[in-house]
Amino acid sequence: MNLPFEKYQGAGNDFIMIDNRSGEWNKLSVSTVQKLCDRRFGIGADGLILINSIPGFDFEVDYYNSDGSKSFCGNGARCSVAFAHALGIAKDTVFFLAIDGAHNAFIKDNQVFLHMNDVADxxxxxxxxxxxxxxxxxxxxxxxxxxxxxxxxxxxxxxxxxxxxxxxxxxxxxxxxxxxxxxxxxxxxxxxxxxxxxxxxxxxxxxxxxxxxxxxxxxxxxxxxxxxxxxxxxxxxxxxxxxxxxxxxxxxxxxxxxx
Missing domain, CATH: 3.10.310.10 (Diaminopimelate Epimerase; Chain A, domain 1)
Structure with missing residues (x-):
């Protein structure tokens, strides 16, 4: 089964980007994520990102580390904004959901500005x-x-x-x-x-x-x-x-x- 992807990088932090708005790739296994991210036997990347549709947001960033575990990734989120903009599903200013909550972001002068959550502790x-x-x-x-x-x-x-x-x-x-x-x-x-x-x-x-x-x-x-x-x-x-x-x-x- 052929999986279309795009490879993005943010200051050398690289990611496999997948348009999953249809939900077709919801069941990618951990072993598949690991293989795709492998730099010798796959595409090669620090992580893999599914761009999902979600009510109330422009999109969802579903991020996987190269070992298949999940977390929030700042550079991955910035690359997701650029990818979503290229797909036409987001304008210069976006509102998306990630594993750590909601984020605003915008693109200006070829730079992605990502609003991070407050840090109190x-x-x-x-x-x-x-x-x-x-x-x-x-x-x-x-x-x-x-x-x-x-x-x-x-x-x-x-x-x-x-x-x-x-x-x-x-x-x-x-x-x-x-x-x-x-x-x-x-x-x-x-x-x-x-x-x-x-x-x-x-x-x-x-x-x-x-x-x-x-x-x-x-x-x-x-x-x-x-x-x-x-x-x-x-x-x-x-x-x-x-x-x-x-x-x-x-x-x-x-x-x-x-x-």
Whole structure:
């Protein structure tokens, strides 16, 4: 059975996009998702996304990690907005549903602006911070991102007694100047480093905002291995709100695959 797909990437974070408004692909198995995402025996991707029809929204983002598990993915959501716009099912401003709730987004100057959910809680009890931006993230501050072994360190944290059951994404960040930082991320569900992680970049920006005691509205420029993004937020006494993840989302190629 031939499955039509499109491949998108957002700052090197790549996804298999499937138009599932008809519901034809509702029963894709975990093993099929794993095979399609395999970089040697399949299409190759960090994740797979079904765009579904759902009442009250422009569409639903049904996201699967490359191991078949589900989570929210910021870059995947941004690529979904670009894909939906190309399909003609969404205009420049959209309202969609994901696993972590409803999101607004819009496209401007070839950048996808994704509104993230508010973040009120952050564990800052240790030198490393932990928070949830739709997916759980561990933020490690370091002075050398380029040479940091994020895979070894990421596995150490992700499979520790505290996190091994539910898993956690692990980020190493280094502040470059007042308004920018660089980042590397180990993603659960992929179980490897990815070139970019939208929820991780957002979490890192909020963690740095907390660490630097930022007041009010602020924006960080972020350099990942796959490209540059930015995060806007407002920090108040009750946490972070009006959070926006901003960056590119581009079509790589289209095709069909036998499933």
């Amino acid at each position: 952050m564990d800052t009890s240790a030198k490393d911070f932990v928070l949830n931006t739709g997916s759980p993230h561990f933020i490690h501050f370091t002075e050398n991102v380029a040479d940091f072994d994020i895979v070894a360190y990421g596995k150490q944290i992700r499979y520790s007694e505290r996190y091994k059951q539910e898993g956690i994404n692990v980020n190493a960040i280094h502040q470059l100047d007042e308004q920018s930082f660089e980042i590397r991320t180990y993603e659960r569900g992929v179980e490897d480093e990815t070139l970019s992680c939208g929820t991780g970049i957002t979490a890192a920006a909020l963690a740095l905002g907390e660490k630097n005691n930022i007041k009010g509205a602020f924006e960080y420029q972020v350099i990942s291995r796959g490209g540059s993004l930015s995060v806007r937020f407002v920090r108040t006494d009750s946490g972070f709100n009006n959070i926006w993840l901003i960056g590119p989302a581009e079509l790589v190629f289209k095709g069909t695959v036998d499933v």
